Amino acid sequence: MDQLWPCHRGCDPPMEHDRNALIPALSALADSGRLRMLRLLERAELSVGEIASALQLPQSTASRHLKTLMDSGWLSRRSVGTAHLHRLADDPLPEPLRGLWQSARAGLGHSTQLEDDDRRLSSVLAERARNAEAFFGRVGGEWDQIRTQLFGRAFTAEALAALADPSWTVADLGCGTGDAASLLAASVKKVIAVDREPAMLRAAQKRLEDTGNVDFHAADLESLPLETASVDVAFILLVLHHLEDPQKAVNEAARILKPEGTLVVVDMTPHERKEYREIMAHRHLGFSADQLKDWTKHCPLDLAHSRPLRPDPNAAGPGLFVARFSRRENA
Incomplete structure (x- = not known):
């Protein structure tokens, strides 16, 4: 039995390790809001405020979904000033996440809700690109949090x-x-x-x-x-x-x-x-x-x-x- 797996005694077999890694990834796809979020983040790198605007979600809800997707390996994040920008992890996604996402995305099909998401995303991206207000376009949804960190609430x-x-x-x-x-x-x-x-x-x-x-x-x-x-x-x-x-x-x-x-x-x-x-x-x-x-x-x-x-x-x-x-x- 010691020769079956090329690892030290007590390590998990490769298939078992992959299966354990897939469980949170699969669980993260069980929510339609997170699927809509991944669909947008496949197209553009977005801040939590921009995501909340595009999906018409409270920022707290958008943040909670982002954390779940980050923890389960679906997203990557980088910081620009005080803002955090999110995107689909490592384009293209590594297997087996790529296959899971392709199936999940196909399952979404077409709907009025998704078309509305696309229109709002286009508006968000257009606002970001306009002029010197681009900064507030990127972090507008986060501005209350930034302002509170700097100056408090009172x-x-x-x-x-x-x-x-x-x-x-x-x-x-x-x-x-x-x-x-x-x-x-x-x-x-x-x-x-x-x-x-x-x-x-x-x-x-x-x-x-x-x-x-x-x-x-x-x-x-x-x-x-x-x-x-x-x-x-x-x-x-x-x-x-x-x-x-x-x-x-x-x-x-x-x-x-x-x-x-x-x-x-x-x-x-x-x-x-x-x-x-x-x-x-x-x-x-x-x-x-x-x-x-x-x-x-x-x-x-x-x-x-x-x-x-x-x-x-x-x-x-x-x-x-x-x-x-x-x-x-x-x-």
């Missing part, structure tokens, strides 16, 4: 807060741990943070202990300890679905707003996740556009604008909306 929201009028008094109603209050405090005259939960309020106070223009109040949103017409802008962010009667909180927000003041509400669009009632004490499974309009019938607010927020591919919860209400001047 600066965009903090910079946008500078749009606020520095003379404003802003009420953060249902402030939680002070996320919104911490962003606004540096840009406005005063922030009033209100929450009914003592633990939340303590966390907010700790977070903002070095900020001198934030007042804290432990109170229900249905009965605010604030003077009428004392606030320029009020925020209610992901709070109303916890309240038995959201209308009362909206009425109170309207009361404390100055004439022509603004109320901003962020909450969930209608959904069917009934388990949220039990596990997170939700009283309402989102709010419809008609419900937003109905609130204005019972208080001196007009619905100026509302729209769904773009979904975050990494978020697990229901969709969100943002609504902006304006207080009637002479109401």
Whole structure:
């Protein structure tokens, strides 16, 4: 038996070694998204952002598929600056991967989806080749990641807060741990943070202990300890679905707003996740556009604008909306 294989005792026979190497390669071809990806990477060397654009995938999904294909031997990668460019490994592919890919590619056939992939790839490649914007064409889908590595995540929201009028008094109603209050405090005259939960309020106070223009109040949103017409802008962010009667909180927000003041509400669009009632004490499974309009019938607010927020591919919860209400001047 020692003479059957030209290797040291204990080594695997060649056929067994090849079989073990083929298992992950075969497994990687079991996903149609990865097959579409290989089809494009046979034609062009692409960054993860370009692949995500061509296949209309979230970048996180494209990255996950690329890792599987890299680990199973289907792809090679090289770095250009901060970008990583991927292509089908060692053109032509070594056997037996070449035969596997030829069979898999033939099995894809022709479809509208593949034609759309080709059109989007052509657009991606055309954008890359245009002019000095080629860099951003190559790494556009990765730019958020690059920018985050260089500058962090907080600066965009903090910079946008500078749009606020520095003379404003802003009420953060249902402030939680002070996320919104911490962003606004540096840009406005005063922030009033209100929450009914003592633990939340303590966390907010700790977070903002070095900020001198934030007042804290432990109170229900249905009965605010604030003077009428004392606030320029009020925020209610992901709070109303916890309240038995959201209308009362909206009425109170309207009361404390100055004439022509603004109320901003962020909450969930209608959904069917009934388990949220039990596990997170939700009283309402989102709010419809008609419900937003109905609130204005019972208080001196007009619905100026509302729209769904773009979904975050990494978020697990229901969709969100943002609504902006304006207080009637002479109401």
